[in-house]
Amino acid sequence: MDLPPAPEDLDFAACERARYARDPAWDGVIFIGVRSTGIYCRPVCPARQPLSRNVRYYRSAAAAEAAGHRPCLRCRPETAPFSPxxxxxxxxxxxxxxxxxxxxxxxxxxxxxxxxxxxxxxxxxxxxxxxxxxSPAAVARTRRVQRAKRLIDTTHLTMTEIAAQAGFASLRSFNAAFRAAYRCAPTDLRRKERGGLCPPRPPPTRGQATPGPA
CATH class of the missing domain: 1.10.10 (Arc Repressor Mutant, subunit A)
Known part of the structure; x- marks a missing residue:
């Protein structure tokens, strides 16, 4: 079994082996961005494996989101273990x-x-x-959204209460950050069954890259 690399030395071939093996030792160490879907996953995600040419590896959930990916609703990156x-x-x-x-x-x-x-x-x-x-600010923003997602999944708190408990300064900032991460409103996501999908990503605006084919 390959040992997880230091995050600054991610090796594509080693990450590929971990992904195809769904190796739990790498869970929380790497996050997998899929260009064809715009989603990022944990290496243990049960979803069908994407083509290697559509895959990019990231050191953190925040880095994947900064690259334009939204969290997978099947493997739930917000529940990944604290990376060793x-x-x-x-x-x-x-x-x-x-x-x-x-x-x-x-x-x-x-x-x-x-x-x-x-x-x-x-x-x-x-x-x-x-x-x-x-950056620290990007990591903090992702962690706040992850806290909120866990509260949405596990409590019946109102969105105002979730925003406060997750650390957002206002409901407006919570809604904006959640939409940026999940491409849908937190109230919409709560109404969906587990494993459901948010609405498709909107067409890229001028100057943005269009995802490649699957």
Whole structure:
């Protein structure tokens, strides 16, 4: 069995083997973006395997979303385990992630977070880009949406209550972030059965790339 690589050294061939094997050791270590569908998945996703030419690998859910992918509703990336690649020598990033999970960037700034860690905001951003492929702000935004998605799935809270508990400053910002991630409103997603799909992605606006064939 291949050991998961350090996230800054993702190897396409090794990631491919993990994907086809649906290797749980890689769950939370990589995320799989599929260009033909615009969706990103965990390596353990039970969906039909996409063609390799349509696949891109990402170090984090935030990086996949920054590339324009929306989360899979079957494997639910928001439930992926805490990546082991964030531990060990990446302790600073790991500590930052724990603080973000606790809400450090829900009301605070990246500069304040960096100060708590004893380093500058630029250096913290470089570490995040190196290990996760996304900025601290992007990671925090994705984590808020993931918290909200779990609350939608497991509670009967109102959307206003979910927005507050997930760390959003307002219902409006929650709706905007959720739509950006899932391409549909949180109320629409709640009404759908588990495993359902959001409406198809809208046609790309001028200047955006069109997904390739499956």
């Amino acid at each position: 690649a964030w531990n060990g020598t990446r302790s600073t990033v790991g500590r930052a992630l724990r603080l973000i999970e606790a809400g450090a960037l829900d009301t605070g700034t990246v500069a304040a977070l960096a100060e708590r860690l004893g380093l500058g905001p630029r250096h913290l951003t470089r570490l995040f880009e190196r290990h996760l492929g996304a």
